Amino acid sequence: MNKKRKELVISVIGVLLLILSAAFCYQTVRDAIISNEKESIQNIAEVSSHSLQATLQGKSNLVYAALSGDMANEESIEASLLKVGEKGKYIRLDQVSQLQDWEADSCGEAGKNPGHVIAGPIRKTYSGGYVLYLTKAVYMNRSIAGYVQIELNLDEIYEGEQDLSNLNVGNQGYCIVKDINGTTVMADAGNEKEEISFSSKDVSGCEVVWSYEVEGGSPKKTQKLVAYNTVDFHGVQFVLCVVEDYRDITAPIVKIAFYLSLFGVLILIWVGIFGYRILQQQKEEEKLKIALAHEKELNEANEAMKNQESLMQKYNHSKTMTFLTGALAHEFNNLMTPIVLYSELLSDNDTVMQEMPEEVYELNISAKRCEELAKQLLDYSRQGRAERVLSEYNATFAVESSISIVSRLIPENIKFETSVCSTSYYIKGQVGALNQIILNLVTNAIHAIGDKKGRIKLQFGLSVDDDQTVRLVVEDNGCGIPKDLRKHVFEPFFTTKKEGKGTGIGLTVVKRMVEEHGGWIQVQSEEEKGTTFIMNFPRVDDSK
Known part of the structure; x- marks a missing residue:
């Protein structure tokens, strides 16, 4: 019986170890795949962000080169705007007061820094896209004559010059660019899935996040692997996000886990059958235990009787010792009475004390010791008898x-x-x-x-x-x-x-x-x- 139980315990432990090993392998492989993919898309995000920053800086340099120096007249300013190759306009000083607040603020900032190209703000157009404004002060006759304002179409930069819409990121990965407030300002217009909620960061990194996307007209919660990298362009910050579906990354390891789980279920079924057979055998052995129980009870009864007899013997021995000790103490005390009396008489006799002082002293000491012994014996004999x-x-x-x-x-x-x-x-x-x-x-x-x-x-x-x-x-x-x-x-x-x-x-x-x-x-x-x-x-x- 003990052998069968031991085999059952070993089998259960083996199954548990197998399950734990499978879980550990799954976790290890999944973490390794995710770690490698994180490193890959983080590199893509870093390279793409540097490229985006270089493109924006190139646009700024072109504006600075085309519109620096002392312009001859307004026609030369318009000609320089054509060289930039971007949509823009010239604003005279007397027109600033007629502008919207954000335009007037940009011109005011450019007037304070006439040697720099001022970036910002990012504005949404009527068509739904976003543009980044570049503003620079222009000179005529060595004084500020007005301002030029260039519109950089961010969708064109995303799809054309940067080609961020065609980044090779997994099966369904994509790249988006947000502003510092989390608003998506660059995205693939042909993508049917629209991100409606996303955990954005203003620092570089990579993490697994939960997000919502619209698919078939209804929002759907999904898990994404996102790499972030911040682009700082003249004080305007962009967050470039490389997004990949977490399920696409973990799909291979999920299949492996499924097959391991199936294998584990088969093992458990086998263990269950084996355990059932052991239980049946234990029931048969239980019958044998019942038959042996009567014999065990008989042996226990015999042992109890022996213990009772031993206790009775000890009680009788203690009782006898108490009685004998009391009797001995009384007899001993009676015998010591004349000895004590005579020792006191000898102590009072001057003649005896002069001739045998040491002997009388020893006799007195011995008598006192005998009295003490008698008293102790009496105390012992009285235990439990007198109240x-x-x-x-x-x-x-x-x-x-x-x-x-x-x-x-x-x-x-x-x-x-x-x-x-x-x-x-x-x-x-x-x-x-x-x-x-x-x-x-x-x-x-x-x-x-x-x-x-x-x-x-x-x-x-x-x-x-x-x-x-x-x-x-x-x-x-x-x-x-x-x-x-x-x-x-x-x-x-x-x-x-x-x-x-x-x-x-x-x-x-x-x-x-x-x-x-x-x-x-x-x-x-x-x-x-x-x-x-x-x-x-x-x-x-x-x-x-």
């Missing part, structure tokens, strides 16, 4: 009280540093538990440092992680706990101390007391560098 009285109390005061007690236990070789906040924080738990926690942890720290010089640091205050939690930290630079033993430190009767030096109950009791407060404890340790216990307690609102 403890929990109340809210001032944790800051409890820590300060504990410090005053444990500071007396610190030997001279150990420096005891404390840092307790001045704010009173309240926690909920068994009163006196915090004192026992600090006593146990400080005692363990003293044992960890031993006879060498060391340091124990106790800190208490608001947690830096949560302002609703207070934190107690006890840190030492003793021998530390090996990495493989750290996870066992809170287990009952587990200890890293030498035989006879510890019971393994203290940290178990500490953890239980912290959890009774609703808190949690963490241990961080590194061999030969020390151990840090971090305890977090939830705060309670002391304003109630």
